Every structure is written in structure tokens, then in C-alpha cells.
Amino acid sequence: MSLFWRIFALNALVLGAATALLLWAPVTVSVPILLTEAVILVGGLAVMLVANAALLRLGLAPLARLRRLMTTVDLLRPGQRLPVAGGGEVPEVIRTFNAMLERLEQERATSSARALLAQEAERRRIAQELHDEVGQSMTAILLGLKRSADEAPPRLREELHEVQEITRQSLDEVRRVVRRLRPGVLDDLGLVSAITSLTEDFATHTRMHVTRRFDTDLPELAPETELVLYRVAQESLTNAARHADAERVTVALRHVADRVVLTVTDDGRGIEAPREGAGMRGMRERALLIGGSLDITPAPRAGTSVQLTAPVSRKQL
Known part of the structure; x- marks a missing residue:
């Protein structure tokens, strides 16, 4: 039964029960209406509304579960699916939603794999450039500072040693970054x-x-x-x-x-x-x-x- 006919049948059931009560119940309506008659009519209307609301909630419960899942689903936690039961349009909507989740998870995994592999390739490239270009240049600077310090007067030699130590620390930091990258x-x-x-x-x-x-x-x-x-x-x-x-x-x-x-x-x-x-x-x-x-x-x-x-x-x- 489709969702339309299910809701129609629920409402028809409630209205049919109310009509049967009016036909066979010993209840009359006076003009002007009496207080007791008004109480009976209002009470009957309240019963009809409560019954209709309860039946509609029961019929639309699968959609409520679907709505809750849609608000909490996370593609990084795969496998979240809604159980499919019964027939009609609502289970078909749930099956379609589950199929959509599976397709999105596959597409997300594929795109994430490409992005992370590209990230690793970029890390490798940057690490290689740091090692080959910056690392070798700083090593050459260290060798030049050492030669200059060996030939410099004592006062200048101390300053060159300080610069040499700073350069060596920077080279160690570059090597540490290279190790972290690749x-x-x-x-x-x-x-x-x-x-x-x-x-x-x-x-x-x-x-x-x-x-x-x-x-x-x-x-x-x-x-x-x-x-x-x-x-x-x-x-x-x-x-x-x-x-x-x-x-x-x-x-x-x-x-x-x-x-x-x-x-x-x-x-x-x-x-x-x-x-x-x-x-x-x-x-x-x-x-x-x-x-x-x-x-x-x-x-x-x-x-x-x-x-x-x-x-x-x-x-x-």
C-alpha cells in the first residue's frame, strides 16, 4: 500500500468510526446546544484527533527513523544503514537512501585515496627538495664557515663559530622536517x-x-x-x-x-x-x-x- 492510500485509510477508519457512533449512539444535538451535548461532542472530537495522531505516527514511523539517520550519518563511519521492512513507498525510500549511502561511501573512499596519495607524493617531493637543495646548501655553508674560522683572527673566529653552530642547528631542524615529511x-x-x-x-x-x-x-x-x-x-x-x-x-x-x-x-x-x-x-x-x-x-x-x-x-x- 502506498503512503497516500495508507494515510487515506487511517483517516477513513477514524472518520468511519466517528460516523458510526453518531448513527447508533443515543446522542442528539439541540438548538441551542446544551452543555452536556457540547461536552460529548468536544470529547468525541478529542478522541478522533488522538486516534488519528496515533495511527499517523505509527504509519510514518519509518520516515522518522530515516530522518534521524540522515541527520547523524557520517561517511567516515561506514556501514550505517536503516533496516527495511514491509512494503510500499516508505521501504522503497529507505532502500534508495541506503543505496545512496553506499555509493557516497565508495565515492568518498575513492576521492580520499586520491587526495591522500597526492598528499604523500607532495610530501615526498618537498622532502627531496629540502634534502637535495636546502640541506646541501647549508652543508656547503658550514664547510665555508669552518674554513673561514680556521683562517680568521681569534676575535672573529669566535663569532664565526657562533654562526657555524646556528647553521648546524638549522640543518638539524631541516633534517628533522625531512624525516617527518617522508x-x-x-x-x-x-x-x-x-x-x-x-x-x-x-x-x-x-x-x-x-x-x-x-x-x-x-x-x-x-x-x-x-x-x-x-x-x-x-x-x-x-x-x-x-x-x-x-x-x-x-x-x-x-x-x-x-x-x-x-x-x-x-x-x-x-x-x-x-x-x-x-x-x-x-x-x-x-x-x-x-x-x-x-x-x-x-x-x-x-x-x-x-x-x-x-x-x-x-x-x-
């Missing part, structure tokens, strides 16, 4: 070594205590999976340093069945409800690219826990 150790030595290097560098620059817990039986992962795990760990550590006011961070890698689980837990201020900023949404998009899931929850005692669950085997993007 971790060469990830390509050369793998995920465990890359995250170890990341946490050591993080602890050095933030003065935070970092604990690492890695399973010894971690399986071999696809390059895309390793890169996503590394980027999520990097973003989680950055958030812990910038927003959580944490003192301790634990980074864990576990092998559970056919999945690898990355957990980054801090002892900071914690969260009541995670605000979906650009960093968190970026982590969710990366997780979707490898068929994984990301959970951001309060830590058991205090702070925040970021957990990424990724499948061991995954087709390349």
Missing part, C-alpha cells in the same frame, strides 16, 4: 624501526616519557598499511603534545588474529567527546583507505586512547 627509515627498515625513531625524536623534543610495547610476532604488512600506521602514530603523538598536556605516552603495536592494532595512550586531560578536527578526520580517512577502523576514547585511568585496527592483508591502493 620517513626514509620506514622504507628502509620497516614499521617498528620507523615508529621507534619517531618516538625517540618525539621524546627528545617534547621532554615527554614515551613507552614502547611491540609484539615480537608482527607480520609483514603492505607498504600502504605501514604508512597509515606510521601517520596515525605521528598525528596521535602530535595531539598529545599540543592539546593533552600529557607527561607520559605509551605506543603499542599488537598482532591480534589477522589484524595489527596500534594504540597510542597518553595521561593528559582526556576527552569527554572527541572533537572532529582536521587531524582526527584525516586519521579516519587514512584508516578507511586500508580497510581499518579508528577508535578515539578516554583512557582507562586518565587521558586519551587512539586505537587503529588494520587488516594484515590488503590490496594495494
Whole structure:
């Protein structure tokens, strides 16, 4: 039955019941109307309205569920679907909406994959230019300063040493930026070594205590999976340093069945409800690219826990 005929039938049922009561009930209407008769008519009208409202609410309940889902759906949390039951127009609308959600999720995953791959390519290009151009130029400057300092008088030599030290610190900073843009150790030595290097560098620059817990039986992962795990760990550590006011961070890698689980837990201020900023949404998009899931929850005692669950085997993007 279509939605039109369903509503028509509900209203016809209410009006038919009211007409039957008027025909067979011993009720008359005087002119002018008596108070008791007015009370009976108003009461009957109220009953008709309540019955009509209840029946309409029952008939339109699937549309109300659809409206609630439409206001809360998030393409970064795939799999949200409305159950389809019955026949008529409303279930067909729900089926169409579910199909639209599936199509949007696929299109979002495809576009996100292209954007993130382009982002990684740009990171690689910038890192290469910093290493080849800026890094080599600053190295040449350091060598020139050293030669000048060796030949300069003592008073000028001290100033040249100070400039040399500033240049060396700047070169170290450029190299650190290059490692953050494109971790060469990830390509050369793998995920465990890359995250170890990341946490050591993080602890050095933030003065935070970092604990690492890695399973010894971690399986071999696809390059895309390793890169996503590394980027999520990097973003989680950055958030812990910038927003959580944490003192301790634990980074864990576990092998559970056919999945690898990355957990980054801090002892900071914690969260009541995670605000979906650009960093968190970026982590969710990366997780979707490898068929994984990301959970951001309060830590058991205090702070925040970021957990990424990724499948061991995954087709390349």
C-alpha cells in the first residue's frame, strides 16, 4: 500500500468510526446546544484527533527513523544503514537512501585515496627538495664557515663559530622536517624501526616519557598499511603534545588474529567527546583507505586512547 492510500485509510477508519457512533449512539444535538451535548461532542472530537495522531505516527514511523539517520550519518563511519521492512513507498525510500549511502561511501573512499596519495607524493617531493637543495646548501655553508674560522683572527673566529653552530642547528631542524615529511627509515627498515625513531625524536623534543610495547610476532604488512600506521602514530603523538598536556605516552603495536592494532595512550586531560578536527578526520580517512577502523576514547585511568585496527592483508591502493 502506498503512503497516500495508507494515510487515506487511517483517516477513513477514524472518520468511519466517528460516523458510526453518531448513527447508533443515543446522542442528539439541540438548538441551542446544551452543555452536556457540547461536552460529548468536544470529547468525541478529542478522541478522533488522538486516534488519528496515533495511527499517523505509527504509519510514518519509518520516515522518522530515516530522518534521524540522515541527520547523524557520517561517511567516515561506514556501514550505517536503516533496516527495511514491509512494503510500499516508505521501504522503497529507505532502500534508495541506503543505496545512496553506499555509493557516497565508495565515492568518498575513492576521492580520499586520491587526495591522500597526492598528499604523500607532495610530501615526498618537498622532502627531496629540502634534502637535495636546502640541506646541501647549508652543508656547503658550514664547510665555508669552518674554513673561514680556521683562517680568521681569534676575535672573529669566535663569532664565526657562533654562526657555524646556528647553521648546524638549522640543518638539524631541516633534517628533522625531512624525516617527518617522508620517513626514509620506514622504507628502509620497516614499521617498528620507523615508529621507534619517531618516538625517540618525539621524546627528545617534547621532554615527554614515551613507552614502547611491540609484539615480537608482527607480520609483514603492505607498504600502504605501514604508512597509515606510521601517520596515525605521528598525528596521535602530535595531539598529545599540543592539546593533552600529557607527561607520559605509551605506543603499542599488537598482532591480534589477522589484524595489527596500534594504540597510542597518553595521561593528559582526556576527552569527554572527541572533537572532529582536521587531524582526527584525516586519521579516519587514512584508516578507511586500508580497510581499518579508528577508535578515539578516554583512557582507562586518565587521558586519551587512539586505537587503529588494520587488516594484515590488503590490496594495494
